Amino acid sequence: MELSRGASAPDPDDVGPLKPCLLRRNHSREQHGVAASSLEELRSKACELLAIDKSLTPVTLVLAEDGTIVDDEDYFLCLPSNTKFVALACNEKWAYNDSDGGTAWLSQESFDTDQTDSGAGVKWKNVARQLKEDLSSIILLSEEELQALIDIPCAELAQELCQSCATVQGLQSTLQQVLDQREEARQSKQLLELYLQALEKEGSILSNQNESKAALGEELDAVDTGVGGEVASEVMLRSQILAALKEKPAPELSLSSQDLESVSKEDPKALAVALSWDIKKAETVQQACTTELALRLQQVQSLHSLRNLSAKRKPLPGDPQSPKRAKVDFS
Numbered sequence: 001m002e003l004s005r006g007a008s009a010p011d012p013d014d015v016g017p018l019k020p021c022l023l024r025r026n027h028s029r030e031q032h033g034v035a036a037s038s039l040e041e042l043r044s045k046a047c048e049l050l051a052i053d054k055s056l057t058p059v060t061l062v063l064a065e066d067g068t069i070v071d072d073e074d075y076f077l078c079l080p081s082n083t084k085f086v087a088l089a090c091n092e093k094w095a096y097n098d099s100d101g102g103t104a105w106l107s108q109e110s111f112d113t114d115q116t117d118s119g120a121g122v123k124w125k126n127v128a129r130q131l132k133e134d135l136s137s138i139i140l141l142s143e144e145e146l147q148a149l150i151d152i153p154c155a156e157l158a159q160e161l162c163q164s165c166a167t168v169q170g171l172q173s174t175l176q177q178v179l180d181q182r183e184e185a186r187q188s189k190q191l192l193e194l195y196l197q198a199l200e201k202e203g204s205i206l207s208n209q210n211e212s213k214a215a216l217g218e219e220l221d222a223v224d225t226g227v228g229g230e231v232a233s234e235v236m237l238r239s240q241i242l243a244a245l246k247e248k249p250a251p252e253l254s255l256s257s258q259d260l261e262s263v264s265k266e267d268p269k270a271l272a273v274a275l276s277w278d279i280k281k282a283e284t285v286q287q288a289c290t291t292e293l294a295l296r297l298q299q300v301q302s303l304h305s306l307r308n309l310s311a312k313r314k315p316l317p318g319d320p321q322s323p324k325r326a327k328v329d330f331s
Contacts, residue, residue, distance in 0.1 A: 016077070022084045024064070025050050026092050031084070039076040046087040056089035067094035124148040128160045131171075136303035138178060139296045142256035146179045186250040193249070237262055237274070245285060246275055252285070252292040260293040 018035040023046050032049045036042035043059050046052065052059060061070045064084035070076055086094060127145045130137050138146075149157065150172050158168040241259050245251045252260060263271070263286055272282035 019077070019079070020081045022064075022082055023049060023087060024084070025052075026086055026088055026095060039070065039073050042076070042085070043087075046085070050087055052087065052089055056091065058090060060088040060090075061085045062088060062094045124152055125160055128152075128157060132161050136300045136307075138175065139299045139303075140257040141178075142259070143179060143182060143254045145256065146175050150175050150179070182253040186248075186253050189250040237266060237271075242274060250288075252289045255289065257293055257296055260289045260296075264290040264293060 016037045018037050020033065020035050021042060022031045023034055023042075024031045034042065034045045034049060036045060039061070043061060046059055046061065047054070047057065062068060062085065063070060064086045067086075070079070070085070088094060123145075127141065127149060130141075131149075141149075154165050154168050154172065157172070158165045161168060161171075163171075238259075241255065241262060244254055244259075245263070248254050255263070266286065268279060268283045268286055271277075271286060272279045275282060277285075
């Protein structure tokens, strides 16, 4: 089915002004600059410039920033010049790309970012926009994102958030408190792990550890003989997440909520093989990540509930006050 099916040739007098746009394919960094007067013309040029086979039409155009489907002509005309579009073939789905900004972390995949968009300046601005939309998303930020907003000069962050410097100073103080609380939780967990290690040396749980090591040896032998190849290949976590799980004493506190969700969905056996751990340790870390994710989401829901309750109870300026009833003398 061709994209232009049923479309008649436009009347030259009805053609509107050309709008400059940027086009790219899904999962690609290469962009093409085009000018189109209508949404239909932009689809047609997308097929030509991006070499999309006609068997893969109809093409869907989405905003590269957040995946919004653009299928309305009036909406297209309202978009600013040089808007970034992603052309999706009929069997494709939009995927988040760091180079496009946006806050859609739930379905994010790992792609190479455009060198012009991968700087630290763009990253902290994306996080700042996320806070501007929903302040409770502080709970969902990783330690790296929190530190980035703390290190930004107050004036720059205030300009990005459209707030006063005094308000932003309070925000940065709150971000520092969240970061400190995670560090305290990590230190507490380290002390607990040291205590458990001391118990292991005394032999209280040594037998369980030996059994776990034996089970791991069998899994590694299966991988070497090709039996466990399928399990190992199922691990889809990024190297950054695997490094954090291996090196951080309490990785669930340093990972973002998106990364926590990725870890919680992995198969424990595949995770153990990828990290060279025994299955029991992999399950323990995975459960800690699941618990931390649930706690953060619960905190976000609580903040939303408090905000809604406060909005209902606080009267707006100018609202009519209920009239006071006059006292009735029954004497």
